[in-house]
Every structure is written in structure tokens, then in C-alpha cells.
Amino acid sequence: MRDIELYQKLLGFTAPWRVTAVAVQEASGDTPLGEITVRVGWPPDVPLHCPECEAVVPGYDTRPRRWRHLNTMQWKTFIEADVPRVNCLKCGVKQVPVAWAEDGSRFTELFEAYAIQVLQAVRSKVQAQWLTALSWDQVDRVMGHAAHNVERAVTRGVARRSLEGLRYAGLDEKSFGKGHDYVSVLHDLEGRRVLEVVPERTREAANTLWAAIPEPQRQAIDAVAMDMWVPYLEATRVAAPQALIVHDKFHCAKELNKAVDLVRRREHRELQAQGEKTLTKTRYLWLKNPLNWTDRQRERFQAIKVDALNVGRAWAIKEAFSDFWDYRYTGSANKFFDRWYFWATHSRLAPIIAAAKTLKRHLPGLLAYTKHRITNAAAEGMNAQIQLLKANARGYRNFTQYRIAILFHCGKLDLYPAGRPS
Ligand SMILES: [Zn+2]
Structure with a gap:
């Protein structure tokens, strides 16, 4: 031949x-x-x-x-x-x-598909080098070729994506870059995939996220998990008015933890002024789930006269609230909340009273959990992946590249060129 x-x-x-x-x-x-x-x-x-x-x-x-x-x-x-x-x-x-090859591409479809596979399989150059036994320069070349095509691949994948049957969505914020920059992320909670990422966490940002979902699918969504961030809430009420808003139980816990910590800090200062060190180095004791206490933390807790301390009372109120999430009937959950709310608001602990009022304002979203047991924790695995991307990249120099990387790795998109052999 x-x-x-x-x-x-x-x-x-x-x-x-x-x-x-x-x-x-x-x-x-x-x-x-x-x-x-x-x-x-x-x-x-x-x-x-x-x-x-x-x-x-x-x-x-x-x-x-x-x-x-x-x-x-x-x-x-x-x-x-x-x-x-x-x-x-x-x-x-x-x-x-x-x-x-696709129009305008400098790679054949098979090469493009290969480059995408390499990039999907590895998230760092070290891994790529180890897997391919290539030199640093050669890895760069492969990744460089692939990077050109990633954006095309994501665009192609998003255009092909089916959103039929989307029932549960999650709206979540992630930190991006240094300081207090945020991005907002829309998740498909059942499909465990990221649907869209936009900068900021404003009302505008949430609107843009929702605009990524065509109207018929948006209006078929049963429920949306989110924190108690008002701009998310308002945008969702307009974009998917039929969807029940379910406030994420982890965000509610965070709200209460914040209140407990404020009580502790204030009390610690007062005790220190009197020369007492009762609350020194106890911060995590009050924030951690008691099931996860170490033996030392458990001993420490037993040595403290919890009932006599403000932070002890605040802690008990916070811990009691976790039972709320076990209720399966809206009526019983509502009754539980009323009792808890009475206790919390009569605690004379200002941060706890404020947190209880926040929860009360969002009560419909809390009670919705009895109907749709969704939280953004389903997206936690993806969040870990997103964090990893951030850590490995160390320079998604701009938001666009970061978005492309998230959708590429977490979007479950069909990224391959049309002509690839099956
Ligand atoms: Zn012609």
C-alpha cells in the first residue's frame, strides 16, 4: 500500500x-x-x-x-x-x-474533540504533563490549541442544550477573584449542572441569569432554592412567578450562626473587662454542629455553665431551630415556627431577635421546604469543582474566561463538533 x-x-x-x-x-x-x-x-x-x-x-x-x-x-x-x-x-x-472541519476553524473536528477531551480530563498542567508524558512546552501547545476551541465548544454546547423537564433550579452566589467580587450562578439541581454564570449579585444579574432559560422552560419550574437575598427573590418572582421559592436551610443556619457569634463577641468583651476568660477560644464551639465536636470541645462545653451565659442561650435557640427542617407538613412547621419565634424574640438578645425577624419575613420561603426538599447543597459538589478551577487557574484574568471554564467543566454540555464519529 x-x-x-x-x-x-x-x-x-x-x-x-x-x-x-x-x-x-x-x-x-x-x-x-x-x-x-x-x-x-x-x-x-x-x-x-x-x-x-x-x-x-x-x-x-x-x-x-x-x-x-x-x-x-x-x-x-x-x-x-x-x-x-x-x-x-x-x-x-x-x-x-x-x-x-467547521467553517473558519484551523483544526479538524477530530483534533478539536481530542483537545476538548484532554482539557476536560485534566485541570492542571502538572496533571496534563503526567498523563500525556509531554514536555511543559508541548502541554502548553496542546492546551493552547484547545483553549482556542473551548469557547466555541461552550457556545455550541449551550445552543444544543435541552432544558426540557427542568423542575428545580438553584440560585447561588460565589466569590470571584480577590475581595468582595461575586458571581451569580444558576444551577439545575436535579441535573446537577451549571446553567449560567453572570458577574455581580444584583437584581440585574439575576435577571440576566433567568434570561438564559427560554420562557416555556422557565415557567415549568416547580421551585427555586436560594438564600434570603432580596434581589434574587424579586428577579425570580418576575421571571418564574409560578415557582415556589425555597430558602436554603444552610443559609438560614448561617444567619443564626452570625447572630450567635455577635452575642459571643459582646459577652466575651464584657467578661474580659472583669478579668474572666470563660469564653476565650470558644468561637467554633458555638458554631459547629455538636455532632462534629471533638472530645476536647465536648469537655469544654460541659465545663461551661451554658444556661448562665447569653451566648449559651443564643446557642440553644439556634440549635432548636434546626428541628424546623424535619417537618413534612406546612401546618406543623408553621406552629413550630411560631413557638420558636416567641422564644427567640423574648430572649433579650438583640442579634437573635434581628435574625428571628429576618426568618419571619421570609417564612413562606422557609415553609416551602415542606413541599420541595431542595437546597443548594446539591450544588455543593459543583461549587467544590468551581473552587478548584479558581485555585488552579490563578488567573482567569477576566470574568468571561471564568464563565467559559465553569460551563465547560460543570455545564454537562455536549461540546463536541457535529462531525465527530460516534
Ligand atoms: Zn446557489
Whole structure:
């Protein structure tokens, strides 16, 4: 078998494209791998069709094109062709599409798919180097090629994505970059995928998130998990008015923890002023779930006269509230809340009273948990992944790249070019 026939078979391009020549360039300083260039051509006796109206039309001219393809052994491999343009009386001058690459791409679809797989499988250069046994420079080259295509891949994936059957969504904030920059993330809680990411956590941001979901699917959503952030709440009431808003129980716990901590800090200061060290280094004791206490923390707790301390009372009120989430009937949950609320608001502990009032203001969203037992914790696995992306990238220099990376890794998108073999 000659080289041309071999490559004709290996490439598997559809007729009438034919391999016309194979050129080998030995490795040198510039090309440490060596390069193979496969020339393919459209036989002159095969008629040309207009890509738009499909009429048989005369050729106009050709355009030289070059694509990176999968390696042959360790040899970098390129496809070259003079791609014909046709002159259609109806449609004008048009380039004939090639079967192996998307319009305007400098990579064949197979190479693009490979690059995407490498990038999806590895999240750091160290991993990529280890997996591929390539040098740093070579990894850079592969990742660089892939990076060009990631954005195209994500755009393609989002356009193809099906949102049929989306029942439970989650609206969540993530920190981004240094300081207090935030992004807002919309999750599909059952599908465990990220649907969209936008900068900030404003009303506007939430509107933009919702706009990513076509209206019919948006209006088929049963419930949305979120914290008690008012801009999220308002945007959701407009975008998906039928959806029940379910306040995330972890965010409610955070609210109460914050109140307990305020009580502790104030009391600690007062005790210290009298020379008492009762509350020194107890911060995490009051915030941690007692089930997760260490033996030392448990001993410490037993040594403290909890009932005599303000922080002890605040802690008891916070701990008691966790029973709220066990109720399955809205009526019983409501009764429990009333009793708890009376206790909390008569505690004479200002931070606890304030937190209780916040919860009361959002009571419908708390009670909704009896109907739809959703929280953004389902998105926690993804959040961990997003954190990892942030840590590894150390420079998503701008938000756009960060968004692309999140959707690429956490969007469960079909990223591959259309022509890939199944
Ligand atoms: Zn035409």
C-alpha cells in the first residue's frame, strides 16, 4: 500500500475528496516532533454544487487552507487543501464546505474533540504533563490549541442544550477573584449542572441569569432554592412567578450562626473587662454542629455553665431551630415556627431577635421546604469543582474566561463538533 492510499484509508474522508500527496518534514529545531502534511483535493472532473441552493454550478477559484489534525504516531499532522469556491448565479460566490472541519476553524473536528477531551480530563498542567508524558512546552501547545476551541465548544454546547423537564433550579452566589467580587450562578439541581454564570449579585444579574432559560422552560419550574437575598427573590418572582421559592436551610443556619457569634463577641468583651476568660477560644464551639465536636470541645462545653451565659442561650435557640427542617407538613412547621419565634424574640438578645425577624419575613420561603426538599447543597459538589478551577487557574484574568471554564467543566454540555464519529 502506498502512502497516498494508506492516508486515504486512515483519514476516511468522504468522496470525492482524495488524498493527492503526503509530505514528511523531519524533526528540526522549529518542529521537534516532525510534521506530516497530507494534501487533499477535489478531483477536477467532479461537478461542484452551490452550498446554499445545491444547484450544479461552475467553479470560481480556490482558497488554500491548512488544518491541524490528530498526530500520526508522534508526528504532528496537518491537512492541506485548495478549497474550491463556486460562482452561483442565484447565491453569489460561495466556498464549498469541507467535511472534516467547521467553517473558519484551523483544526479538524477530530483534533478539536481530542483537545476538548484532554482539557476536560485534566485541570492542571502538572496533571496534563503526567498523563500525556509531554514536555511543559508541548502541554502548553496542546492546551493552547484547545483553549482556542473551548469557547466555541461552550457556545455550541449551550445552543444544543435541552432544558426540557427542568423542575428545580438553584440560585447561588460565589466569590470571584480577590475581595468582595461575586458571581451569580444558576444551577439545575436535579441535573446537577451549571446553567449560567453572570458577574455581580444584583437584581440585574439575576435577571440576566433567568434570561438564559427560554420562557416555556422557565415557567415549568416547580421551585427555586436560594438564600434570603432580596434581589434574587424579586428577579425570580418576575421571571418564574409560578415557582415556589425555597430558602436554603444552610443559609438560614448561617444567619443564626452570625447572630450567635455577635452575642459571643459582646459577652466575651464584657467578661474580659472583669478579668474572666470563660469564653476565650470558644468561637467554633458555638458554631459547629455538636455532632462534629471533638472530645476536647465536648469537655469544654460541659465545663461551661451554658444556661448562665447569653451566648449559651443564643446557642440553644439556634440549635432548636434546626428541628424546623424535619417537618413534612406546612401546618406543623408553621406552629413550630411560631413557638420558636416567641422564644427567640423574648430572649433579650438583640442579634437573635434581628435574625428571628429576618426568618419571619421570609417564612413562606422557609415553609416551602415542606413541599420541595431542595437546597443548594446539591450544588455543593459543583461549587467544590468551581473552587478548584479558581485555585488552579490563578488567573482567569477576566470574568468571561471564568464563565467559559465553569460551563465547560460543570455545564454537562455536549461540546463536541457535529462531525465527530460516534
Ligand atoms: Zn446557489
